[in-house]
Amino acid sequence: MHKTLIVTNDFPPRPGGIQAFLHNMALRLDPERVVVYASTWKRTREGVEATAAFDAEQPFTVVRDRTTMLLPTPAATRRAVGLLREHGCTSVWFGAAAPLGLMAPALRRAGAERIVATTHGHEAGWAQLPAARQLLRRIGESTDTITYLGEYTRSRIARALTPEAAARMVRLPPGVDEKTFHPGSGGDEVRARLGLTDRPVVVCVSRLVPRKGQDTLIRAMPAILAAEPDAVLLIVGGGPYEKDLRRLAADTGVAASVRFTGAVPWSELPAHYGAGDVFAMPCRTRRGGLDVEGLGIVYLEASATGLPVVAGDSGGAPDAVLDGETGWVVRGDAPAETAERIVVLLGDAELRVIALLSDEELRRSMGRRGREWVEEKWRWDLLADELKTLL
Structure with a gap:
């Protein structure tokens, strides 16, 4: 059965637009085919309890790293590889390409057949900095698709990628739950x-x-x-x-x-x-x-x-x-x-x-x-x- 490993720092209950984007997308995938590997929101008692309560309500598996900021370290990469193999995942979605997309080569070697990395506003900023631009280029070379929000972010991020990687970019913006946000909402x-x-x-x-x-x-x-x-x-x-x-x-x-x-x-x-x-x-x-x-x-x-x-x-x-x-x-x-x-x-x-x-x-x-x-x-x-x- 095809399963997807989502690797991200941006996941509720941490607030924010990217977090809502990823959560809403995850909810619309088959819950039996989704595993989320995410950082912990806060290390305070309140934060840990809120995170645990949120995760328990999800229809899919959520695995939390103890750190509040997941980085592509050897330890985190090994954990992601272990989850990929344990759950039989064949695809990976990086909720934000930078920097976690640097895990892509290891996950590919571990059996990932499709790797998608999503970009937001901060990757457009990375594309302007020489060192960060090189990291984005590596991410583009090791993933199948980099998604972008709109023409503004695409044009800036594409400059940091190889022509081949830029040609594989696909638009994937966040959406709106029109049944939740509507006139007469209270x-x-x-x-x-x-x-x-x-x-x-x-x-x-x-x-x-x-x-x-x-x-x-x-x-x-x-x-x-x-x-x-x-x-x-x-x-x-x-x-x-x-x-x-x-x-x-x-x-x-x-x-x-x-x-x-x-x-x-x-x-x-x-x-x-x-x-x-x-x-x-x-x-x-x-x-x-x-x-x-x-x-x-x-x-x-x-x-x-x-x-x-x-x-x-x-x-x-x-x-x-x-x-x-x-x-x-x-x-x-x-x-x-x-x-x-x-x-x-x-x-x-x-x-x-x-x-x-x-x-x-x-x-x-x-x-x-x-x-x-x-x-x-x-x-x-x-x-x-x-x-x-x-x-």
Whole structure:
């Protein structure tokens, strides 16, 4: 029986978009034919217990390495080879090509017939660094297929590969569970709980790190409030940037109009999307292109929920928006431009004339088009079928 070994650092309960990508794909494979080899989320008692509880709920086998960061060391490679042989796996999927794809030659010698390595935003950064570029080249030479999220990441990663490996690249983006993220997902209850009923809400769902652009949203708030005094920015998620963002909101004088929810359980995310009138995450590229958005699944989840989106121009983020149809792409470091697009969507009288549509009509038409696009192109089952073919 054909079985697949998934080797990854990016697996729940560790939060994040890549983690959700891999988990959703794994769930759509035959559970009798999947074995996951992953790192441990946290070594704290809470982290270990959460990981064990999560693994017990999965329909497939999950084997955890004790380390919180799995690297292609001899010991980890031996463990992966042992799992491949023990479970009779004939294919391997590296959830992130770099650096774990360096295990590929050993797994090939151990009997792997098909090896697929998936790339995200960070591999595009690796492709710019001489030493890392050489490692990517080795990974490309020792795998059957390297997948990419979109044209932005493909064009950059391909430069690091041999022409033969670049020619074998295949697009495999993450998808959206349109049955989980949908209009009417419980947003009214979240609004009521947070005291936001009848207020215009701009929602941003993301990890709180500088690349995501929550600071640009906060800097845009004075202009938004000038047009819509009751507007509120709802920042959903946790992360190391939270203290800086809270300080910025206070320094900018908009703290009373910015709400931080902290980390939210996965089961409550659809309702938090639904609490917004507009979704905005003006992400930007940092560190000379090393810190870049690979795609931005949050834009598609917002579209599935029926919200218009305002996206940043970092990396592949524009691939997740039909500019002018499901939302707009703005410069991630431009608060004024971000505010203008949001205000149009929230319904400022003067800018509404420019848009030739009322606020509600514009939001609904963009949200409706976004929902249609997700159903046409971004459903998990369609993308999982592509992965099955590759494996």
